[in-house]
Amino acid sequence: MTQTPFLPACAEEDVPDGGTLLxxxxxxxxxxxxxxxxxAVHAIEPWCSHAFQELACGMVRDGWIACPAHGARFDLASGEPLNPPATKPVATFPLRIRDGTVEVAV
Known part of the structure; x- marks a missing residue:
């Protein structure tokens, strides 16, 4: 079984507190x-599973992100929807921080 390698994404400080970075x-x-x-820093797919709207402008709070179009919220750790109208999760990706660099396995 081949393990997905972690790829450098950005400096940890580039991900704003309570915000997002694509x-x-x-x-x-x-x-x-x-x-x-x-x-905590999390890596997720950038589109809402309900209406495929971009999540980059969504509100990030208390471990979730809200879709700016319809308000569906997703748990950042699991990708699971927390409220309607979303019923399907968004994908999440393994993430680690090494020497101040965010690395993600995609």
Whole structure:
């Protein structure tokens, strides 16, 4: 079984507190949304599973992100929807921070 390698995404300080940063990783490049909630940084797919709206402008609070279009919230750790209208999760990606660099396995 081949393990997906971690790829450098950005400096940890580039992910704003309570905010997001869209990065592209891999070949071909895959968009990944980095989100910081408190001390934790998470990596998720950048589109709402309900209406495929961009989550980059969504509100990040207490371990969740809200879709700016319809208000569906997603748990940043699991990707699970927390309220309607979303019923399907968003993908999450393994993330680690090494020497101040955020690395994501995509």
């Amino acid at each position: 990065v592209r990783l891999g070949d071909p490049a895959r968009p990944v949304l980095l989100c910081r909630s408190g001390d």
